[in-house]
Amino acid sequence: xxxxxxxxxxxxxxxxxxxxxxxxxxxxxxxxxxxxxxxxxxxxxxxxxxxxxxxxxxxxxxxxxxxxxxxxxxxxxxxxxxxxxxxxxxxxxxxxxxxxxxxxxxxxxxxxxxxxxxxxxxxxxxxxxxxxxxxxxxxxxxxxxxxxxxxxxxxxxxxxxxxxxxxxxxxxxxxxxxxxxxxxxxxxxxxxxxxxxxxxxxxxxxxxxxxxxxxxxxxxxxxxxxxxxxxxxxxxxxxxxxxxxxxxxxxxxxxxxxxxxxxxxxxxxxxxxxxxxxxxxxxxxxxxxxxxxxxxxxxxxxxxxxxxxxxxxxxxxxxxxxxxxxxxxxxxxxxxxxxxxxxxxxxxxxxxxxxxxxxxxxxxxxxxxxxxxxxxxxxxxxxxxxxxxxxxxxxxxxxxxxxxxxxxxxxxxxxxxxxxxxxxxxxxxxxxxxxxxxxxxxxxxxxxxxxxxxxxxxxxxxxxxxxxxxxxxxxxxxxxxxxxxxxxxxxxxxxxxxxxxxxxxxxxxxxxxxxxxxxxxxxxxxxxxxxxxxxxxxxxxxxxxxxxxxx
Amino acid sequence: xxxxxxxxxxxxxxxxxxxxxxxxxxxxxxxxxxxxxxxxxxxxxxxxxxxxxxxxxxxxxxxxxxxxxxxxxxxxxxxxxxxxxxxxxxxxxxxxxxxxxxxxxxxxxxxxxxxxxxxxxxxxxxxxxxx
Numbered sequence: 164x165x166x167x168x169x170x171x172x173x174x175x176x177x178x179x180x181x182x183x184x185x186x187x188x189x190x191x192x193x194x195x196x197x198x199x200x201x202x203x204x205x206x207x208x209x210x211x212x213x214x215x216x217x218x219x220x221x222x223x224x225x226x227x228x229x230x231x232x233x234x235x236x237x238x239x240x241x242x243x244x245x246x247x248x249x250x251x252x253x254x255x256x257x258x259x260x261x262x263x264x265x266x267x268x269x270x271x272x273x274x275x276x277x278x279x280x281x282x283x284x285x286x287x288x289x290x291x292x293x294x295x296x297x298x299x300x301x302x303x304x305x306x307x308x309x310x311x312x313x314x315x316x317x318x319x320x321x322x323x324x325x326x327x328x329x330x331x332x333x334x335x336x337x338x339x340x341x342x343x344x345x346x347x348x349x350x351x352x353x354x355x356x357x358x359x360x361x362x363x364x365x366x367x368x369x370x371x372x373x374x375x376x377x378x379x380x381x382x383x384x385x386x387x388x389x390x391x392x393x394x395x396x397x398x399x400x401x402x403x404x405x406x407x408x409x410x411x412x413x414x415x416x417x418x419x420x421x422x423x424x425x426x427x428x429x430x431x432x433x434x435x436x437x438x439x440x441x442x443x444x445x446x447x448x449x450x451x452x453x454x455x456x457x458x459x460x461x462x463x464x465x466x467x468x469x470x471x472x473x474x475x476x477x478x479x480x481x482x483x484x485x486x487x488x489x490x491x492x493x494x495x496x497x498x499x500x501x502x503x504x505x506x507x508x509x510x511x512x513x514x515x516x517x518x519x520x521x522x523x524x525x526x527x528x529x530x531x532x533x534x535x536x537x538x539x540x541x542x543x544x545x546x547x548x549x550x551x552x553x554x555x556x557x558x559x560x561x562x563x564x565x566x567x568x569x570x571x572x573x574x575x576x577x578x579x580x581x582x583x584x585x586x587x588x589x590x591x592x593x594x595x596x597x598x599x600x601x602x603x604x605x606x607x608x609x610x611x612x613x614x615x616x617x618x619x620x621x622x623x624x625x626x627x628x629x630x631x632x633x634x635x636x637x638x639x640x641x642x643x644x645x646x647x648x649x650x651x652x653x654x655x656x657x658x659x660x661x662x663x664x665x666x667x668x669x670x671x672x673x674x675x676x677x678x679x680x681x682x683x684x685x686x687x688x689x690x691x692x693x694x695x696x697x698x699x700x701x702x703x704x705x706x707x708x709x710x711x712x713x714x
Numbered sequence: 715x716x717x718x719x720x721x722x723x724x725x726x727x728x729x730x731x732x733x734x735x736x737x738x739x740x741x742x743x744x745x746x747x748x749x750x751x752x753x754x755x756x757x758x759x760x761x762x763x764x765x766x767x768x769x770x771x772x773x774x775x776x777x778x779x780x781x782x783x784x785x786x787x788x789x790x791x792x793x794x795x796x797x798x799x800x801x802x803x804x805x806x807x808x809x810x811x812x813x814x815x816x817x818x819x820x821x822x823x824x825x826x827x828x829x830x831x832x833x834x835x836x837x838x839x840x841x842x843x844x845x
Contacts, residue, residue: 177776180749197769643772 169626170194174642185639190632192642193624201620205612226258270523277428281421293420295537297493299529300427304434304486306513306525308479314520315442316475317455319372322363322379324506325386326480330355330487331497332396338406338491345407349488356484357477364476368469380507387502404496423493430489431526437482438522446471509536512554518564527565618714621648625708637700652707661688661703663696672699674706747839750777754836766828781835790816790834792827800827802834 172194179188226249235244246263262268277300284292309323330352337343337351363382367375390396396403410422441447453461453468461468491497500506513532517524531553535546557564562571593615599608629645641649658679663672664687671692675685688706693699753773761774770778789805791813799820803813816834821827 172771174772175749175753177749180745180752194771199769 169623171628176640178640183639185636187636190635190642191628192632193626193628193644195643195647196620196623198620201616201623205616205619223252224260226260228258266523273526274432277431281424289417290420291538293417293424295533297420297423297427298537299533300424300431301486301490301493302510302513302533303526303529304427304431305483306510306529307431307434307438307522308482308486309510309514310520310522310525311438311441311475311479313514315447315450316472316479317372317450318367318472318476319376320363320367320379320476321376321507321511322359322382323483324501324510325379325383326356326359326363326483327487327490328390328497328501329359329386330484331491331501332390332403334488334491335403335406335496336396339403343407345409345492348406348492349485352484352486352488352491353481354484356487357481359484360477360480363480364473367476368473383502383507384504387499390502391499402496402498402500404494406491406495408495409492426489426493430486434482434486435522437478441475441478442522446475450475509550512550515554516557516564518561518566520563521566524564524566617651618711621651622712624648625712630705630708633704634701637697637704648708648711649704651711652704655707661706663699663703666692672696674699674703746780747842750780751840753777754840759833759836762832763829766825766832777836778832780839781832784835788835788838790831792821792824792831795820800824802827802830 170193172192174190174192176183176188176190227247236242237244245267247260248263249258249260251257252259277296280296281289281293305323305327309320312318312320312323333355334343334348334352338345338348343351363379366378370378409426410419412419414422449466449471450468452464452466453471458468487497509532513528514525515528516531517526517528532550535550539546561567593612599605602608624644624647626644629642629648632642632645633649656679657677660677660679662675662677662685664675664685665672669692671694673690673692674688676688677685691702693702754777758771758774758777761771762778786805786807791803791805792800793803793813793815794800799822801820802816804816806813819830821830
């Protein structure tokens, strides 16, 4: 409507050659716009529309066909390798196959990349990247376990690194003192971890999240103070080294690095298996039935979420102890920095960036933070700012870390879709589809649509020129624009239609409005009285124009 | 009723008594032509040239309505020549008669032919003695 340009024109009264009573032969008016434009504007979609059928690159697999019962299954279960279901495309009517959950494929691709990564490392940086890769794998394994505690079990423990550290120091000490072989270190580590977990688990049942986090942080600090001041654990040398290792010492340093890298990778795989079998099986499912703040309801339904949480915590602690023992078997010992506050904070950053509660989130967060921390050493302390900025960005803009982006994007897209739909179903006096089904007389619907178009069309013609023309001559021949507007006004239903009431006593006129019902008297619209009938006609005209423009 | 043109026409009619409706119609026709000649402008002709058919402005609509109402003896037709061009012929008033060509102008398209007829009728109207 806004793109319509009014054009001033002159209208010659056809009766002028006969001589009119008012002597108004020529009036200034506007051209009448083409009604087709109004029609087209009303029929057109306001929202941007796109051509459909452009998914030619969308990979669609054919149906199983005769191979319906020949599927790959995880031995010895009947579980399929991929969740696949067959369906018929509603448009092409072809039988198709859809993968319900593509995550196993992505996992496989990413793990393969990690497996072949040493071949892809640029020359000259192999040593840095191999050691960073080994650290990444170990830290990722720790964070996957931590995710089980924080995400699945909803226990906000910050003592993860304390468990790993205590286990590592103890196994190093045992190995040095009693000459334990490397393969026994993770086993002893698990036992120590389980003991630690048993000690820490009980306050978790009593304390709320925030206080428990503080308690575990204090525990971490306690361990740091104990081990750094204890002479038996090498307070003089900054750490305890000298344990047995699984990396053969007769290999070249490069081969040792490769050995360490794949050893750590195997640890990561083991941690992922643990995650899968704890989070995806009975314990994880029990806890998904008792999400945060709805524990009371779950308990009332017979879900024993407390014992499930404690069990997960104990299993994870044993796993963390195992990782501590493995760490010692890889690096021959451990430094005090494992207890330091910045290690805890970096670990927290890894979890936050990836998204709490998901194994893939923990691994991606670890990858990002390790890369910044260990590979980009050249940029100095600035890298901690970068980690901080990443964390801040995730907290500010994302709901559930990087792996929550898809869900967040889908929610945002649904919101936008709703907005676009509301743009398309512009009301403007028309019936909404919901109302339309309830009206029996469908003529009514079309009349409303037509009436809206009519009003849109007439609004284009309302201008000072035709108002002035009407003022000069309310009755008689009018220019096309004014005549069209008046036709519309005359055709209005009787309900609330304006009329003039002639007050005989004073010979004046007053505007009234009909009730539209037989026997119900009209109402007075305004108190103003008009001396001349033409002024009163014009006043009614102005009221109707006002109503038209407001509608 | 004081127009000299009207007087001559009426006097001619009065010489041989005819239907009174004819007198009235001649008078109305003259007044209509007088009105239409006031609203004819270059813009109006240009508007018709651009779109001889379809929706028109009110003024052009009134002119065209008058032209359509003319008696058959004052109407024109288009005739397609073997070379594919259009020529203007006068509309025959007798059954099975062939219209006589008007002028030698030929038009490439039907639309141009319509506009040619419009200009012819306009000329007729402006040249009418009593306009």
